[in-house]
Amino acid sequence: MTNQIAIESDEIQARRHRFMNLALPVRLGELAESLAFATVTSDHPKYPKFLTRTLNESVNLIDWTVAAVDPEVQIELAELRSHLTDWLRDAQAIGGDPVKRARVVAALREWSQKILDRSGLADYDDWQMEFDYPPGIRAAAEVLV
């Protein structure tokens, strides 16, 4: 059996760096958003592709967050990660089966809300001010006029 070593691309590395500069509640917000996006695109003809991308993104965000959260939340994130990797393996089948897809979308929606609740962002009148968001100027995005 060949040993496989996962190597981050430069793009993922840069992204991880920017993500790690966010306050922990904001990181949890990013994760909740990623999970939510996988639910709102479920009627898209290329849903397996969307699902794969958003689940991969969510797994990365969990990996970059888990060490910073309380043990109780670590357990939840580990459980979520386990579901995500199962669904990643099954993404094509989920995309092609409306019953499976509905079940996964419902679970993702629930997890998204749970993670958002854990973030506590909605409890603040102005969480951007509270967490100094966004931190600094990013060259990764461009303004379109």
Add this chain to the structure above:
Amino acid sequence: MLEELDDYVKLAVDIEQGVAAGGGALHADCEAALLANGSKQENVWGADWIPQVREVRYESFINIRPRQNNPAMTILDPALRARVEAVVRNLFEGV
């Protein structure tokens, strides 16, 4: 940024200035680009553009604004959604 349009693109949209920032892997990247460009945070909302179906989606945690009566990730006010959609379509239709 066009290569990213194959799938979807994350955006921050300034509804007052009629501009958007995209191409960032995080909505934080997009929002920061707009703020650096002079946008006010209260006018900036998160969205995604999905080119294959030419749809705008409104789910982003940057939209959580209890102070602006939007306590959810999605944009709840239909009029506000319409303004975001107008800016996005103006920038992306035909791309």
